[in-house]
Amino acid sequence: xxxxxxxxxxxxxxxxxxxxxxxxxxxxxxxxxxxxxxxxxxxxxxxxxxxxxxxxxxxxxxxxxxxxxxxxxxxxxxxxxxxxxxxxxxxxxxxxxxxxxxxxxxxxxxxxx
Numbered sequence: 588x589x590x591x592x593x594x595x596x597x598x599x600x601x602x603x604x605x606x607x608x609x610x611x612x613x614x615x616x617x618x619x620x621x622x623x624x625x626x627x628x629x630x631x632x633x634x635x636x637x638x639x640x641x642x643x644x645x646x647x648x649x650x651x652x653x654x655x656x657x658x659x660x661x662x663x664x665x666x667x668x669x670x671x672x673x674x675x676x677x678x679x680x681x682x683x684x685x686x687x688x689x690x691x692x693x694x695x696x697x698x699x700x
Contacts, residue, residue: 594618603618607645610641616645620650
C-alpha cells in the first residue's frame with residue numbers, strides 16, 4: 588500500500604535523497620522545504636525533473652519548520668490532496684549559535700521539538 592510521506596529539510600542532502608528513495612519505492616512523497624519560490628526554486632525544479640524522469644510521485648511543499656503557519660499550511664495542503672498523512676520524516680536542521688551558558692531556554696527547547 589502506498590504511503591503518504593512528508594520529508595522535512597528535503598531541499599538537499601539526506602532529505603532530498605530520502606525523498607527520492609521513498610518515491611522510487613512507490614510512495615507519494617512530499618519534499619518539504621522553505622522558500623520554494625526563492626532560493627530553493629532550483630531544488631523544486633530538480634525534484635520535478637526527477638519525478639518526471641523516473642515516473643514517481645514526488646512533490647514539493649513549502650514547509651519551514653520554524654514557522655507554525657508554514658507547517659500548518661503545508662500539512663493542510665497534503666491532507667487536502669490525500670485525506671491522510673501516514674509518515675513524517677523530520678530531517679530539517681535547526682541551529683542555535685553561541686555558548687550554551689548564554690543561550691535562552693527557548694532556543695534549547697526549540698531544538699528538541
